[in-house]
Amino acid sequence: MLTELEKQIIRELQQGLPLVERPYLVIAQRLGIPEDELMDKINEMIGNGIIRRFGAALRHQDLGYTANAMVVWDVPEEQASGTGRLLAGLAKVTHCYQRPRRPGWPYNIFTVIHGQTRDQCEQFAAVMAEKIGVSNYMLLFSTTELKKSSMQYFID
Amino acid sequence: MNVDQTDKHLLHIIQSNFPVVRRPFEEIGQHLGISEQEVLERIARLQQAGIIRRLGGLFNSRKIGYTGTLCALQVPEADIDRVSQIINGYPGITHNYLRNHRYNMWFTLIAPSEQHINTILNEIKQKTGLADLLNLPAVDIFKVRVNFNLSEVQNVD
Known part of the structure; x- marks a missing residue:
């Protein structure tokens, strides 16, 4: 506490x-x-990790990173942890999570990559796919940022 | 706005490991070979231009007792403004993006407990009239990195 x-x-x-x-x-x-x-x-x-990062939060779209792709992967459950760790080790991957599958939603590993173009993201996803031996994956590009804010804790 | 080499170097230094010393801006200035006042002026300018969103702490929400989730909705094109107004109105919704998928609206929600999360998600379903909401709380977190390699950046202005 x-x-x-x-x-x-x-x-x-x-x-x-x-x-x-x-x-x-x-x-x-x-x-x-x-x-x-x-x-x-x-x-x-x-x-102790309560402060994850201490410094300036930047707007990356103003710095030339215009394509941000959420790449979602359908990884066999028993391989999910190993694959998650492997992807997390790649420098271009900024976020990597395991999430539950849902009916009609088979993807359980979520990564975020940032590139200067969509092509760059697609090429990098293909390299990632080869590395982990997973062929069922999809890139979701952000087309509009509707909100981006920092969480305000302990205000109520 | 024009971002010069000194700005880039400054951004690189202050995006993590901001000095925790009595005169932090003086220390940064010493690294860059500029005065404390110039560091303060440059940061103020980068903040006004929106390149720096905030100078401060980013917290591990789980470590301070909060929990979070990623959600997605299928929103008809004509309804996007109405639905995003409802969703963005919650302070705990920190990110909301349109993406190129049949689930086209993706947002993150942070709240003090799972119960709060469920209450908010039920409200969102009711207010939007959209019942098909993907709720995908993290099972495992392998990486969260928020720094950018500024040396890769070519078109800064």
Whole structure:
């Protein structure tokens, strides 16, 4: 369980760091703790994985990555873990999950790859398919971004 | 906006491992050979241009007691605006994309418990009138990487 202080730190850090010379001092003063205590706590939360990443979230579509493909794979259940780990090891794969199959939905491994063109994504998916020996797969390209936001935790 | 080499180098440095020191922008400036003030100005400009969405923490939702899922709906073309308004209205819906498939609307939902998730998904089905909703919570997570290799980027402006 998180402490009340950890929740307060999460609330502050999800608002974003203030663009001032000593951003941690500003936040620490809001929380009523010393600057060094806040920095120690942030380092601890990075170390134990509560903070997955500490830094700038970028809009990749503004940086030339215009094709984002969700590639879904129909992998025999007993091979799903091994295949998931194998795909996760590839540098171009940014996300890799196992999800349940559903009636009419046979795909159980989900990967996300980013490329500069759709062709690039398709070529890379073909290389992935060969690597894992799975032929039933599909690329779903995003055609419109309807929403992209960061989750706000502990606000209610 | 024009993003120069110094901006790219700056983005590369600050997209992960942002320094946790008393004067972080000064430390970044030392890496780049520019002043603390210039670092602050460049970050402000990249934020205004929307290239930096946010400077702060990204949290592991499971580790802090939240849970999430990926969902998909089949939405008729003429209904997309109405349905996306309903879905995007929930703060826990963090991403929503149209994709080229008969399940054409794909969204992620984060909430404090599975019960919250089910309540929200039932509301969405009722409000949209679309009952065929794929709910695909992760069974296993092998990788979540959010950094981009900026040296691969060619057309930045």
